[in-house]
Amino acid sequence: MSIAIICPNRDVSDWVVGLQRLDPALQVEVWPDIRHPEQVEFALCWNHPSGVLRRFPNLRCVSSLGAGVAHLLEDPSCPPGVPLVRLVDDALKQSMAEYVMHGVLDCSRGFARYRHQQMRAEWTVHQGPWNAELNIGVMGYGELGRYVAKKLADFGFTVAGWSRTPKPADTIPVLSGHDRLGDFLAKTNILVCLLPLTPATQGILNVKTFGHLPRGAFLINVARGGHLVDDDLLEALDTNQLSGALLDVFSEEPLPGNHPFWSHSRITITPHIASLTNPFSAVRQVVENYHRAMAGQQLRNVVDRDRGY
Numbered sequence: 001m002s003i004a005i006i007c008p009n010r011d012v013s014d015w016v017v018g019l020q021r022l023d024p025a026l027q028v029e030v031w032p033d034i035r036h037p038e039q040v041e042f043a044l045c046w047n048h049p050s051g052v053l054r055r056f057p058n059l060r061c062v063s064s065l066g067a068g069v070a071h072l073l074e075d076p077s078c079p080p081g082v083p084l085v086r087l088v089d090d091a092l093k094q095s096m097a098e099y100v101m102h103g104v105l106d107c108s109r110g111f112a113r114y115r116h117q118q119m120r121a122e123w124t125v126h127q128g129p130w131n132a133e134l135n136i137g138v139m140g141y142g143e144l145g146r147y148v149a150k151k152l153a154d155f156g157f158t159v160a161g162w163s164r165t166p167k168p169a170d171t172i173p174v175l176s177g178h179d180r181l182g183d184f185l186a187k188t189n190i191l192v193c194l195l196p197l198t199p200a201t202q203g204i205l206n207v208k209t210f211g212h213l214p215r216g217a218f219l220i221n222v223a224r225g226g227h228l229v230d231d232d233l234l235e236a237l238d239t240n241q242l243s244g245a246l247l248d249v250f251s252e253e254p255l256p257g258n259h260p261f262w263s264h265s266r267i268t269i270t271p272h273i274a275s276l277t278n279p280f281s282a283v284r285q286v287v288e289n290y291h292r293a294m295a296g297q298q299l300r301n302v303v304d305r306d307r308g309y
């Protein structure tokens with residue numbers, strides 16, 4: 001019985017240390033140096049090569065090494081009868097909240113403008129908007145979206161969420177379903193995308209969506225590149241429908257060197273680092289799910305394959 005870590009181009013030594021510290025009896029193998037594929041019963045995957053899971057005939061569980069699972073659902077070698085789980089982790093939520101808060105404050109406080117002023121040794125004070133005057137719309141009100149929304153509300157921003165299914169009434173209003181998307185967008189000055197990538201959400205950040213936003217809205221995409229129609233963002237910026245965008249995720253990663261986003265003055269790019277999984281925090285649930293899978297017990301954070309998240 002062993003766990004295989006399949007994360008090409010990433011140093012996973014902290015994962016190995018963390019897993020074995022928690023359970024010294026655990027056999028951990030790191031792809032591609034897997035000596036006994038038939039003994040692998042639990043696969044921990046990130047950016048795994050499509051098709052690789054076929055090499056492990058005795059899998060009892062496949063786990064994403066992050067919150068998202070689109071990479072696994074898209075892979076035909078991910079065995080249909082084997083449960084798929086993902087990470088839900090406090091450290092992941094905290095780090096996502098830090099990133100989004102940084103993006104919101106950078107935008108709301110106009111730091112880019114002050115950076116430009118500094119180059120000219122210019123001392124000019126710009127007033128407002130006040131936090132409560134800014135409406136922040138969080139698309140995707142799940143584990144991360146909910147946490148981020150609450151942190152933003154604690155800072156005094158006016159926050160709303162959007163989800164697939166209705167939520168109980170709370171201090172943060174949540175609109176649900178595609179019928180309410182237009183209403184949600186119409187009040188959103190800063191749009192934060194924290195949706196999972198599914199057939200229903202693919203390309204959702206498009207010209208129509210941007211058209212519903214108040215003029216000059218700002219976009220933060222920290223979910224997946226497949227949510228965004230790149231040309232529609234460029235057009236929305238050219239026409240000033242959007243004032244700027246902070247992008248952490250891209251349809252193709254790494255973002256190709258000749259992509260127009262790199263040189264756009266109103267786009268800020270980070271290399272998919274909004275919330276990196278902290279192995280020392282996340283190993284606990286991996287080990288727990290490993291033991292549950294071995295004992296045939298109900299797993300934590302199981303993905304609903306039909307729903308796509």
Ligand code: NAP
Pocket residue numbers: 066067068069092096139140141142143144145162163164165166177178194195196197198200201222223224248249272273274275276309
């Ligand atoms: P989650 O707990 O599964 O929440 C997903 C949310 O999206 C739920 O509120 C769900 O609605 C909503 N949703 C799904 N399909 C929808 C649709 N068609 N229309 C409206 N709402 C829809 O996911 P999570 O853990 O918060 O993670 C969200 C995503 O963040 C991940 O899938 C991943 O791609 C991304 N992520 C990025 C980074 C990064 O570093 N950039 C790090 C971690 C995660 P219901 O509540 O009604 O089900």
Ligand code: GLV
Pocket residue numbers: 065066067068069275277
């Ligand atoms: C990162 O993108 C994740 O899904 O955890």
